[in-house]
Amino acid sequence: MSTSATPPLSPLTITFGPGNATLEPQGQVLTRRMSDLEGLFVDGHAWRQAVVDGDPVVYTVVSSPVPEVPRELPQSITTIYPGDTGGEFWMTKGHQHPDPQGEIYLGLEGRGGLLLFDGERAEWLDMGPGTIGYIPPGWAHRSVNVGDEPYRFLAVYPGSAGHDYGWVLAHGMGLRARRGDATVELVPFGAPASASDNPTRPQE
Amino acid sequence: MSTSATPPLSPLTITFGPGNATLEPQGQVLTRRMSDLEGLFVDGHAWRQAVVDGDPVVYTVVSSPVPEVPRELPQSITTIYPGDTGGEFWMTKGHQHPDPQGEIYLGLEGRGGLLLFDGERAEWLDMGPGTIGYIPPGWAHRSVNVGDEPYRFLAVYPGSAGHDYGWVLAHGMGLRARRGDATVELVPFGAPASASDNPTRPQE
Numbered sequence: 001m002s003t004s005a006t007p008p009l010s011p012l013t014i015t016f017g018p019g020n021a022t023l024e025p026q027g028q029v030l031t032r033r034m035s036d037l038e039g040l041f042v043d044g045h046a047w048r049q050a051v052v053d054g055d056p057v058v059y060t061v062v063s064s065p066v067p068e069v070p071r072e073l074p075q076s077i078t079t080i081y082p083g084d085t086g087g088e089f090w091m092t093k094g095h096q097h098p099d100p101q102g103e104i105y106l107g108l109e110g111r112g113g114l115l116l117f118d119g120e121r122a123e124w125l126d127m128g129p130g131t132i133g134y135i136p137p138g139w140a141h142r143s144v145n146v147g148d149e150p151y152r153f154l155a156v157y158p159g160s161a162g163h164d165y166g167w168v169l170a171h172g173m174g175l176r177a178r179r180g181d182a183t184v185e186l187v188p189f190g191a192p193a194s195a196s197d198n199p200t201r202p203q204e
Numbered sequence: 205m206s207t208s209a210t211p212p213l214s215p216l217t218i219t220f221g222p223g224n225a226t227l228e229p230q231g232q233v234l235t236r237r238m239s240d241l242e243g244l245f246v247d248g249h250a251w252r253q254a255v256v257d258g259d260p261v262v263y264t265v266v267s268s269p270v271p272e273v274p275r276e277l278p279q280s281i282t283t284i285y286p287g288d289t290g291g292e293f294w295m296t297k298g299h300q301h302p303d304p305q306g307e308i309y310l311g312l313e314g315r316g317g318l319l320l321f322d323g324e325r326a327e328w329l330d331m332g333p334g335t336i337g338y339i340p341p342g343w344a345h346r347s348v349n350v351g352d353e354p355y356r357f358l359a360v361y362p363g364s365a366g367h368d369y370g371w372v373l374a375h376g377m378g379l380r381a382r383r384g385d386a387t388v389e390l391v392p393f394g395a396p397a398s399a400s401d402n403p404t405r406p407q408e
Contacts, residue, residue: 066338072341101277
């Protein structure tokens with residue numbers, strides 16, 4: 001089987017039927033609190049305040065028992081809680097796969113977005129029940145809750161893929177998702193939080 | 205990442221939320237009629253008769269646009285129509301992956317079964333909405349409609365996996381799924397159709 005005749009995919013959304021979910025039997029459960037997300041939100045002052053004000057759970061990841069090893073195809077369900085920090089919607093840390101492998105996110109509940117970045121181009125996919133977000137190999141990916149309820153999705157990914165969180169800290173994600181007037185507002189990754197949100201925010 | 209400490213998985217069922225589906229945008233669509241399934245049903249006489257009597261569509265496979273090449277993660281939705289041939293439930297051809305890779309089937313609609321065979325052991329997983337059937341690498345797999353309505357599932361599989369249909373013709377699938385009194389009856393793969401079903405069936 002040759003890959004040379006097939007051009008690389010760009011991210012795309014594939015429509016799919018609705019549903020919501022837990023995984024049973026259950027493997028590892030990961031809980032990310034605000035204090036685990038240092039350096040992710042552009043507004044460091046608002047982030048610190050949120051840590052002090054109860055350090056809320058931002059998201060959880062429930063894995064199936066299928067292990068993350070080559071040739072297996074593990075799954076997990078991520079739940080991102082609704083909220084924003086300095087106007088920036090709550091989100092996952094985001095990661096790149098050290099072994100470039102495609103992945104799918106299947107929207108289950110709530111309203112979300114899938115932000116993808118290959119180091120040059122950034123793409124945003126609207127996600128919700130009935131949507132498969134396809135993550136081509138080589139694209140870093142982050143999920144965002146843009147609604148008022150928990151946003152939940154099923155991930156399916158080759159067990160060899162791995163998680164490189166440092167890539168996102170070093171390269172960013174191209175865009176940030178902020179709470180807009182009626183919908184999500186996508187702004188350049190390096191842009192500061194708006195002055196009106198954080199009149200006393202230090203330059204950091 | 206080492207794989208040596210993780211024992212090989214046996215097939216397992218993982219509970220998941222309901223839904224039903226088409227794929228949009230759509231890639232290749234495969235239609236399998238009865239005439240495409242020569243040698244699959246143990247009752248060759250009943251199979252021939254069904255081909256003559258209208259050659260019905262037994263199943264269809266709608267693929268997403270994600271290509272079947274290494275590092276991509278394609279998806280497809282299979283619909284198996286309800287019926288039996290000589291008492292044997294309608295089913296897919298079944299295949300083995302030339303490149304041993306795990307796969308998931310996610311039940312969307314109807315009642316089905318996932319038959320797995322590694323050349324020695326056969327496993328049967330009851331499938332329906334809310335169930336993920338996990339196919340570990342190295343297990344041939346066939347799907348069966350055991351209900352009265354179309355049985356539909358979403359497959360997610362690494363693009364490198366491939367399809368070897370000849371393996372099943374050479375090795376069988378360990379078990380066959382027959383229409384029982386109230387439920388599915390699993391019989392050894394080599395067993396002939398019951399005499400009461402086919403009084404005039406030639407020995408073939």
